[in-house]
Amino acid sequence: EEQLVESGGGFVQPGGSLRLSCAASGFTFSRYWISWVRQAPGKGLEWVANIKRDGGEEYYVDSVKGRFTISRDNAKDSLYLQMNNLRAEDTAIYYCVRESPGSYYYYMDVWGKGTTVTVSS
Amino acid sequence: SSELTQDPAVSVALGQTVTITCQRDRLSTFFVSWYQQRPGQAPILVIYGRNDRPSGIPDRFSGSRSGNTASLTITGAQAEDEADYYCSSRDSSYNHNVFGSGTKVTVL
Numbered sequence: 001e002e003q004l005v006e007s008g009g010g011f012v013q014p015g016g017s018l019r020l021s022c023a024a025s026g027f028t029f030s031r032y033w034i035s036w037v038r039q040a041p042g043k044g045l046e047w048v049a050n051i052k053r054d055g056g057e058e059y060y061v062d063s064v065k066g067r068f069t070i071s072r073d074n075a076k077d078s079l080y081l082q083m084n085n086l087r088a089e090d091t092a093i094y095y096c097v098r099e100s101p102g103s104y105y106y107y108m109d110v111w112g113k114g115t116t117v118t119v120s121s
Numbered sequence: 122s123s124e125l126t127q128d129p130a131v132s133v134a135l136g137q138t139v140t141i142t143c144q145r146d147r148l149s150t151f152f153v154s155w156y157q158q159r160p161g162q163a164p165i166l167v168i169y170g171r172n173d174r175p176s177g178i179p180d181r182f183s184g185s186r187s188g189n190t191a192s193l194t195i196t197g198a199q200a201e202d203e204a205d206y207y208c209s210s211r212d213s214s215y216n217h218n219v220f221g222s223g224t225k226v227t228v229l
Binding site: 057104112 | 151152154156158163164166169170173175205207209210211215216217218219221222223
């Protein structure tokens, strides 16, 4: 079974840091772009960042640029999100998501169950 | 980057047909994918590409596109289809993904 399992969420004060992890299984991790998508309480989905198959390219939503860093270790089938200088508005469930390629498009076909990050004083 | 606009909510009688739309802010050739999220659960992919369904997704779900508007249609809505539905697209220029604001579907 193709699976993504997130971990590392928790409670942190504003300005603090947290590192999320995502473990992949059931598919060849290194063949896929992977994204982080978050959902604030009672709100919609927001794409946060993604990383190319070999880790050579990273992209971020403007609101996290300079604070969050996405990375991967293909030898360990793992994805990470280092979150620094956290703000209250970063409070959300964070999902690890696989992006699969079609012809001139991508779609997100495997989702983890998510890990919850709460930023509060 | 582009924005995707969805109606906040729609309702449909059990067994009837409902269409959800997703409008892009600029004319272009694009594909959206559609995601269903039931309360308390992670999203799942229901439609991608021109009109493809992952295995396990019922054929009452279908997708279409006209100009800068994509649509998800549920033909013969069931009680279990009550959920939030999001469209998403990836900007090929910037490799950024964007989600619509979501549409809450209520099955009456």
